[in-house]
Amino acid sequence: MSATSEPGRAIAAAGEAGAARRAWRGAGLALLLLAAVLLPFLVSSYHAFQLTLALAYAIALLGLNMLTGYNGQISLGHGAFYAIGAYIAAILMTQFDWPYWATIPVAGLVCLVAGFLFGLPALRLEGLYLALATFALAVATPQLLKYKHLEDWTGGVQGIVITKPDPPFGLPISQDQWLYLFTLAVAVLMFVLAHNLLRGRIGRAIVAIRDHPVAAETMGIDNAIYKSLTFGVSALYTGVAGALGAIAVQFVAPDSFNVFLSISFLVGVVVGGLASISGAVYGALFIQFVPNIADDISKAAPWAIYGVFLIACMYLMPRGVAGFVQSAAARLPWRETKKG
Amino acid sequence: MNALLHQILSGLATGGIYASVALALVMIHQATHLVNFAQGEMAMFSTYIAWALIEGGMPYWDAFALTILISFLGGIVIERVVIRPMANAPVLASVIVFIGLLVILNSVAGWIFTYTVKSFPSPFPAEPLWNNSYISTHELGAIGVTLVVLALLFIFFRFTLLGLAMRAAAENPVSSRLVGIRVGWMLALGWGLAAAIGAVAGMMVAPIVFLDPNMMSGILLYGFAAALLGGIDNPAGAVLGGFIVGVLENVVGAYLIGTELKLTVALVVIVGVLTLKPSGLFGRVLVSRV
Numbered sequence: 001m002s003a004t005s006e007p008g009r010a011i012a013a014a015g016e017a018g019a020a021r022r023a024w025r026g027a028g029l030a031l032l033l034l035a036a037v038l039l040p041f042l043v044s045s046y047h048a049f050q051l052t053l054a055l056a057y058a059i060a061l062l063g064l065n066m067l068t069g070y071n072g073q074i075s076l077g078h079g080a081f082y083a084i085g086a087y088i089a090a091i092l093m094t095q096f097d098w099p100y101w102a103t104i105p106v107a108g109l110v111c112l113v114a115g116f117l118f119g120l121p122a123l124r125l126e127g128l129y130l131a132l133a134t135f136a137l138a139v140a141t142p143q144l145l146k147y148k149h150l151e152d153w154t155g156g157v158q159g160i161v162i163t164k165p166d167p168p169f170g171l172p173i174s175q176d177q178w179l180y181l182f183t184l185a186v187a188v189l190m191f192v193l194a195h196n197l198l199r200g201r202i203g204r205a206i207v208a209i210r211d212h213p214v215a216a217e218t219m220g221i222d223n224a225i226y227k228s229l230t231f232g233v234s235a236l237y238t239g240v241a242g243a244l245g246a247i248a249v250q251f252v253a254p255d256s257f258n259v260f261l262s263i264s265f266l267v268g269v270v271v272g273g274l275a276s277i278s279g280a281v282y283g284a285l286f287i288q289f290v291p292n293i294a295d296d297i298s299k300a301a302p303w304a305i306y307g308v309f310l311i312a313c314m315y316l317m318p319r320g321v322a323g324f325v326q327s328a329a330a331r332l333p334w335r336e337t338k339k340g
Numbered sequence: 341m342n343a344l345l346h347q348i349l350s351g352l353a354t355g356g357i358y359a360s361v362a363l364a365l366v367m368i369h370q371a372t373h374l375v376n377f378a379q380g381e382m383a384m385f386s387t388y389i390a391w392a393l394i395e396g397g398m399p400y401w402d403a404f405a406l407t408i409l410i411s412f413l414g415g416i417v418i419e420r421v422v423i424r425p426m427a428n429a430p431v432l433a434s435v436i437v438f439i440g441l442l443v444i445l446n447s448v449a450g451w452i453f454t455y456t457v458k459s460f461p462s463p464f465p466a467e468p469l470w471n472n473s474y475i476s477t478h479e480l481g482a483i484g485v486t487l488v489v490l491a492l493l494f495i496f497f498r499f500t501l502l503g504l505a506m507r508a509a510a511e512n513p514v515s516s517r518l519v520g521i522r523v524g525w526m527l528a529l530g531w532g533l534a535a536a537i538g539a540v541a542g543m544m545v546a547p548i549v550f551l552d553p554n555m556m557s558g559i560l561l562y563g564f565a566a567a568l569l570g571g572i573d574n575p576a577g578a579v580l581g582g583f584i585v586g587v588l589e590n591v592v593g594a595y596l597i598g599t600e601l602k603l604t605v606a607l608v609v610i611v612g613v614l615t616l617k618p619s620g621l622f623g624r625v626l627v628s629r630v
Binding site: 068074121124125126128129131132133135136139140143144263266267270271274300301302303304306307308309310311313314315318319 | 369375422425426429430432433434435436437439440441442443444446447448450451561564565568572603604607608610611614615618619620
C-alpha cells in the first residue's frame with residue numbers, strides 16, 4: 001500500500017496555499033453539513049430512517065477504519081462491539097428507564113473497556129491470525145446473546161423492543177426526523193474528534209505502528225499500549241454506533257448481530273477507502289443502500305448483484321471510493337495551478 | 341468409554357473434511373498469501389453440480405469424477421477471470437473480492453437450485469462395516485477418501501515435475517520465471533486443484549449435513565481454524581489441524597456444553613492456543629529483518 005496517510009498529507013500541505021485550501025474545504029464542509037441537516041425534510045420518513053442507520057454505520061466504520069486502515073489490525077469481529085452497544089442502550093432504556101441520549105456514552109465506555117481487554121491478547125496475533133480471532137468473536141456473539149443465563153437481561157431469542165424517542169422541546173418535526181438530526185449531531189461530534197485524534201501526535205504514532213512497528217518502537221512509541229488503546233477507541237466508536245442503531249431500529253435481537261454484520265463493516269471500510277475519514281461515509285452509504293439497489297435489480301438473486309457491485313468497485317477503485325476521489329481531485333487542472 | 345470412542349471416531353470423519361478444506365486454503369495461501377473466503381462456497385457449488393448430475397441419472401462415481409473435473413476447470417476460470425486482475429491490488433481489496441465471490445456463488449446456487457434442503461447420496465453402504473457400533477460406513481469412507489486425496493497430492497507435489505514447478509512458483513516467483521516456469525499458470529493450476537479438493541470435501545460432507553447453499557459456512561470456518569492451528573504455511577500441519585479441530589469440536593459438543601455453544605468453545609480454544617503459539621502448532625516462526 002503506497003497510500004500516504006492523511007495526517008502526513010496535512011503536514012506537507014501546511015503553508016499559505018494550505019490555508020487557502022483549508023478555507024475552501026471548510027466552506028465545502030459547511031455546505032455539506034447544511035445539506036445533511038435539510039435532507040430529512042426532503043425525503044420520506046422511511047428514507048430518513050435509512051439515512052439515520054447509514055449515519056450510525058458511518059460512525060462504526062470510522063471506528064473500524066482507525067483500527068484496520070490506520071493501525072493495520074484486521075478485525076472481522078466489530079459486529080460484536082456494535083451488538084454490545086446496541087444491547088446496552090436497549091437494556092438501560094427498558095429496564096432502568098434511562099433516557100435514550102444518556103445510554104450512548106455508557107455504551108461507548110463499556111465498549112472502550114471491552115475493546116481494550118480484547119486488544120491485549122490480540123497483540124500477540126497478526127494478520128490472518130488476528131482475523132481468525134476476531135472472526136471467532138463475531139461468530140460467538142449471537143450465541144452468547146442467546147445464552148440462557150443472560151436471558152433476564154437480553155430477552156433471549158426474542159430480543160428487546162425499544163420505544164422510539166419523541167423530539168424534545170415540542171419541536172414540530174417527526175420522530176424519524178428528530179432521530180436523524182440527533183444521530184447526525186453525534187456523528188459530526190465523533191468525526192471531529194476522530195479527525196483531531198488522527199491528525200495529531202497520537203494519530204501519527206498509530207500510523208507509524210502500521211507502517212513499521214520496529215521503527216515506531218525505536219522512536220519511543222509504546223506499541224502494545226497504542227495498539228490496545230486503538231482497539232479500545234475503535235470499539236468505542238462502534239459501540240456508540242450500535243446504541244444509535246438500536247434506538248433507530250427500536251429493536252435488538254441476537255440474530256441481527258451475526259457474522260454477516262461484521263463482514264459488512266469490513267466491506268464498508270475497504271470500499272469506502274482505508275485510512276481515510278471521509279471513506280467511512282462512502283462505505284456506510286454503500287453498505288446501507290447498495291443491497292436495496294441490488295434487490296430492485298433482481299429479486300431472484302439480489303446478493304449476486306451485490307457481489308458483482310463489490311467486485312466491480314474493487315476493480316475500478318482498489319483504494320476505495322475515498323482513494324478514487326483523492327486521485328481524481330488531484331488531476332483537476334485548477335488544483336495544479338493553485339498548488340504552484 | 342464406548343460413547344467417547346464413538347465421538348472421537350466421528351470427530352475424525354468430520355476432521356478429515358475440515359482437513360481437506362484447510363488444505364485447499366493452505367494451497368492458495370502458499371501461492372498468493374491470501375485466504376480464499378470463497379473456498380467453502382466453491383465447494384458447495386461443486387456439490388450442487390454433483391447432485392444435478394446424479395439426479396440426471398449418472399452413476400455416483402462417474403458423477404464424482406466429472407464434478408472434480410468441472411470444479412478443477414471452474415477454479416482455473418475463476419483465477420483467470422476474477423482473481424488475476426487483482427494481482428497488484430492491496431491485500432484487503434482482494435479479500436473483498438473473495439467476499440464478493442462468496443455472496444455471488446451463494447446467491448446463484450440458491451437461485452438455480454432453491455434454498456430447500458436436499459439430501460445427498462452416499463456411495464457407501466448404509467449398514468456399518470463388521471456390525472461395529474462406533475462408526476458408520478460413510479464416516480469411514482470419508483476418512484478413506486480424504487487420506488487418498490492427501491496421498492495423491494503428496495505424490496503429485498513430491499514426485500512430479502509439474503508439482504515441483506508449482507512449489508517453486510509459490511516459493512520464489514521471480515527465480516521460477518527465470519528458469520522458464522510459467523508462474524501465472526501455476527497459480528491458476530493451484531486454484532484449480534484447490535477447487536477440486538474442495539469439491540471432494542463438499543461431496544463427502546453433504547450426506548452428513550445435507551445440501552443447501554449455506555452448508556459450507558461453518559465448515560469453512562473450521563477449515564480456516566484448522567489451517568491456522570496447524571500453521572498456515574504447513575500443509576501437513578493443516579491436515580493434522582483439521583483432525584484435531586474435528587475431534588475437539590465433537591468431544592466438546594458432546595461432553596462439555598452441548599451443541600449450541602460448541603462452535604464458540606472450539607474457536608475460543610483455538611484462539612487460546614494461537615495466543616500461546618502465534619504462528620500455529622507447526623508453522624514456521626517468521627523472524628522479521630530490521
